[in-house]
Amino acid sequence: MVRVRLEFSGGLELLFGNQKECEVDVPVASGQQELTAGHLILWARDNMLQERPELFVKGNSVRPGILVLINECDWELCGAGESTISEGDHVVFISTLHGG
Amino acid sequence: MVRVRLEFSGGLELLFGNQKECEVDVPVASGQQELTAGHLILWARDNMLQERPELFVKGNSVRPGILVLINECDWELCGAGESTISEGDHVVFISTLHGG
Amino acid sequence: RAPPRHGLSRAQAERYSRHLLLPAFGVAAQERLCRGSVLIVGCGGLGSPAAMYLAAAGVGRLGLVDHDSVDVSNLHRQVMHSTARVGMHKALSGRLTCAAINPTVQVEAHVCGLSPASALALVDGYDVVIDASDNPATRYLVSDACVVAGKPLVSAAAVGTDGQLTVYNHGPDGPCYRCLFPESPSPENCSRCGEAGVLGVVPGVMGCLQALEAIKLLSGVGEVASKKLTLFDALSGRFTTVRLRGRSPGCVACGASPALTRASLPDYDYVLFTGQPPDDGPPPDLQLLDAAARL
Amino acid sequence: RAPPRHGLSRAQAERYSRHLLLPAFGVAAQERLCRGSVLIVGCGGLGSPAAMYLAAAGVGRLGLVDHDSVDVSNLHRQVMHSTARVGMHKALSGRLTCAAINPTVQVEAHVCGLSPASALALVDGYDVVIDASDNPATRYLVSDACVVAGKPLVSAAAVGTDGQLTVYNHGPDGPCYRCLFPESPSPENCSRCGEAGVLGVVPGVMGCLQALEAIKLLSGVGEVASKKLTLFDALSGRFTTVRLRGRSPGCVACGASPALTRASLPDYDYVLFTGQPPDDGPPPDLQLLDAAARL
Ligand SMILES: [Zn+2]
Ligand SMILES: [Zn+2]
Numbered sequence: 001m002v003r004v005r006l007e008f009s010g011g012l013e014l015l016f017g018n019q020k021e022c023e024v025d026v027p028v029a030s031g032q033q034e035l036t037a038g039h040l041i042l043w044a045r046d047n048m049l050q051e052r053p054e055l056f057v058k059g060n061s062v063r064p065g066i067l068v069l070i071n072e073c074d075w076e077l078c079g080a081g082e083s084t085i086s087e088g089d090h091v092v093f094i095s096t097l098h099g100g
Numbered sequence: 101m102v103r104v105r106l107e108f109s110g111g112l113e114l115l116f117g118n119q120k121e122c123e124v125d126v127p128v129a130s131g132q133q134e135l136t137a138g139h140l141i142l143w144a145r146d147n148m149l150q151e152r153p154e155l156f157v158k159g160n161s162v163r164p165g166i167l168v169l170i171n172e173c174d175w176e177l178c179g180a181g182e183s184t185i186s187e188g189d190h191v192v193f194i195s196t197l198h199g200g
Numbered sequence: 201r202a203p204p205r206h207g208l209s210r211a212q213a214e215r216y217s218r219h220l221l222l223p224a225f226g227v228a229a230q231e232r233l234c235r236g237s238v239l240i241v242g243c244g245g246l247g248s249p250a251a252m253y254l255a256a257a258g259v260g261r262l263g264l265v266d267h268d269s270v271d272v273s274n275l276h277r278q279v280m281h282s283t284a285r286v287g288m289h290k291a292l293s294g295r296l297t298c299a300a301i302n303p304t305v306q307v308e309a310h311v312c313g314l315s316p317a318s319a320l321a322l323v324d325g326y327d328v329v330i331d332a333s334d335n336p337a338t339r340y341l342v343s344d345a346c347v348v349a350g351k352p353l354v355s356a357a358a359v360g361t362d363g364q365l366t367v368y369n370h371g372p373d374g375p376c377y378r379c380l381f382p383e384s385p386s387p388e389n390c391s392r393c394g395e396a397g398v399l400g401v402v403p404g405v406m407g408c409l410q411a412l413e414a415i416k417l418l419s420g421v422g423e424v425a426s427k428k429l430t431l432f433d434a435l436s437g438r439f440t441t442v443r444l445r446g447r448s449p450g451c452v453a454c455g456a457s458p459a460l461t462r463a464s465l466p467d468y469d470y471v472l473f474t475g476q477p478p479d480d481g482p483p484p485d486l487q488l489l490d491a492a493a494r495l
Numbered sequence: 496r497a498p499p500r501h502g503l504s505r506a507q508a509e510r511y512s513r514h515l516l517l518p519a520f521g522v523a524a525q526e527r528l529c530r531g532s533v534l535i536v537g538c539g540g541l542g543s544p545a546a547m548y549l550a551a552a553g554v555g556r557l558g559l560v561d562h563d564s565v566d567v568s569n570l571h572r573q574v575m576h577s578t579a580r581v582g583m584h585k586a587l588s589g590r591l592t593c594a595a596i597n598p599t600v601q602v603e604a605h606v607c608g609l610s611p612a613s614a615l616a617l618v619d620g621y622d623v624v625i626d627a628s629d630n631p632a633t634r635y636l637v638s639d640a641c642v643v644a645g646k647p648l649v650s651a652a653a654v655g656t657d658g659q660l661t662v663y664n665h666g667p668d669g670p671c672y673r674c675l676f677p678e679s680p681s682p683e684n685c686s687r688c689g690e691a692g693v694l695g696v697v698p699g700v701m702g703c704l705q706a707l708e709a710i711k712l713l714s715g716v717g718e719v720a721s722k723k724l725t726l727f728d729a730l731s732g733r734f735t736t737v738r739l740r741g742r743s744p745g746c747v748a749c750g751a752s753p754a755l756t757r758a759s760l761p762d763y764d765y766v767l768f769t770g771q772p773p774d775d776g777p778p779p780d781l782q783l784l785d786a787a788a789r790l
Contacts (some may be wrong), residue, residue, distance in 0.1 A: 009728065010657050011691065014223075055684055065680025069737045076740040094726065096676060097652035097659050098685050099775070100541040100629045100698055109433065110362050111396065118518070155389055165385025167429075169442045176445040194431065196381060197357035197364050198390050199480070200246040200334040200403055217568045221692030224656055224730060249544070249703070252574045253696045273512045275596060279547045282595035300577035301570060361519055361717070397516030401548045401707045408544070408699040412729055415696060422656070422730035430732065434707055435519060435717035437725065439734035
């Protein structure tokens with residue numbers, strides 16, 4: 001199990017029971033040594049999402065328009081879906097906004 | 101020696117050669133086990149201050165109107181001048197502003 | 201159509217529709233705003249955005265306090281005034297702007313500024329107070345009056361490229377201005393816009409944040425910035441929030457046995473205490489030509 | 496007295512005196528502002544404070560773009576418009592307000608909005624562009640036009656109680672909007688003010704921060720928020736800054752072999768690409784009465 005601090009913002013929290021922050025224990029995928037960001041997304045979909053999964057996930061990743069931040073860093077800087085998530089990491093899913 | 105990340109803001113940086121942030125190695129006072137915030141203030145006055153020490157120090161502490169923050173916390177919450185400063189701590193001296 | 205089950209008129213429901221749509225806000229919060237009142241002390245760089253956004257948001261009654269009139273050197277940051285209003289009283293100019301944005305809001309101009317003699321009567325008349333002033337004497341006076349009158353105080357300041365924001369005198373143990381600064385800084389330790397200059401948009405950011413805190417206080421929505429100080433460094437674009445001490449038991453204003461009371465406040469000498477008159481420092485012309493030549 | 500050794504008139508030196516006094520700013524930075532120009536795409540919640548503060552700061556030429564007119568439901572956040580101007584074109588109303596603040600600034604109203612056919616000609620005419628629009632089709636168009644024209648883009652958005660800010664297409668490897676969002680979100684993934692509501696002061700804060708970034712870009716003072724995204728959570732009062740990816744070599748707009756060029760951009764179908772028209776979502780009346788009744 002890996003303890004992760006999850007955060008949802010930009011409206012995504014509405015899909016997760018209006019919860020903006022939580023701490024969760026996420027199991028490592030069977031056959032894997034480490035938890036990846038990609039696996040975390042699928043785990044959050046299956047275990048936390050309360051409505052409309054099609055607004056959070058597309059294929060094995062997040063929907064277009066959603067940024068994933070690992071420890072205050074764009075996940076593209078550390079491997080996107082392949083990024084390793086370690087104990088205590090802070091992962092933010094944020095929907096880009098268009099309004100003004 | 102204790103390595104401390106120092107920051108000056110709200111105009112105080114002007115007394116320190118217009119330097120907003122720096123890392124310094126501060127010796128523990130002779131006869132003491134640990135570095136205290138009070139000693140750090142006197143050390144900064146003697147080793148870093150470039151002008152008008154009377155605008156930074158009064159007696160053995162900072163001037164009225166200056167807040168001291170240790171690791172993003174008001175030093176009054178951890179002992180003011182008696183607070184222990186540990187390796188890697190972040191200490192901010194900030195002058196309160198009055199303008200609008 | 202059935203009549204609406206709330207206290208907003210059809211015109212209000214239309215004007216505030218984007219607040220009503222907000223799950224976190226909604227009708228009840230908007231009704232509290234519309235019934236609430238805010239006193240804004242200072243119609244300058246902070247007071248301009250604070251007043252405009254609170255008028256726009258529908259706060260029922262706004263009080264605008266200033267003793268000064270619009271100067272052309274104000275206009276780079278005090279966006280509720282205009283060039284045609286140079287020489288007009290700032291509180292009156294502010295009232296015109298706020299009323300134009302939202303004529304359904306009551307805006308009261310207090311053109312004599314805040315004095316120890318008048319402060320309590322003014323502060324008593326509003327739910328929330330915003331300190332948008334520009335000098336230590338007024339800052340201590342506003343804080344003391346809020347403590348005596350039992351009103352939360354949204355305080356901000358901006359000088360140079362730095363901004364600061366906190367809410368005083370809120371909740372069971374929120375500190376007042378004197379809890380943080382029991383002793384007045386000496387005049388040489390005070391950074392003021394007239395001396396140090398100010399990047400105009402910095403009070404813009406801070407004044408908007410003051411309006412937000414006032415909206416939170418009135419509506420009951422969100423976390424109020426009590427025992428927290430938000431620092432803004434405009435050049436790096438960085439905001440930092442730090443934790444502040446709680447109420448000090450020995451505070452002469454809000455402590456266990458306060459020296460400052462409804463009876464004593466009107467006679468307190470804030471000019472003597474701070475060593476400075478309630479204004480924004482020396483006239484700028486002394487330094488201006490020098491500064492302008494520094495190319 | 497000797498004549499001033501700089502290019503500011505005596506009236507300008509007086510108006511901008513608080514900028515001139517700033518050690519970090521001074522005359523040279525003010526002169527660059529006065530010679531600079533900014534195009535503001537969108538005269539709504541973000542565009543209002545951005546335009547007002549840039550006019551006040553003395554940016555030489557401002558372009559205000561909108562295709563819409565003032566509606567009463569805008570007034571809770573779009574503080575450069577007034578109740579008397581309901582029905583007036585937003586770019587014209589904005590021009591009146593900016594000119595009243597600072598008549599020495601040139602303000603151009605572009606009342607047809609931004610279209611693929613017109614975008615490049617508009618963006619070519621200014622030094623810095625501010626995206627203060629309210630829909631994905633316009634956001635992709637503004638970004639593409641800035642990449643093709645080689646202009647930095649100060650982008651912000653505000654919906655609900657959240658705000659976001661970054662600068663695109665700046666520096667040797669700053670990303671563009673498409674580097675971050677190569678694929679358009681589906682319409683259901685788009686939060687817009689007309690649907691989700693917005694706390695009025697949130698675009699106030701974000702629009703001021705946009706003005707600040709534009710001032711940094713023009714003046715050369717301070718750190719520009721390139722490859723950094725600032726997030727604002729108004730309910731908690733929390734700002735977070737996160738590090739963003741650099742330019743993507745495969746980006747169709749700013750990559751090594753871009754599909755989007757000066758020749759192809761005018762024919763690009765942004766409505767098809769985003770699946771949404773360039774507006775702010777469904778008319779509010781559909782949901783408004785429901786929302787208003789939700790007490
Ligand atoms: Zn106190
Ligand atoms: Zn790109």
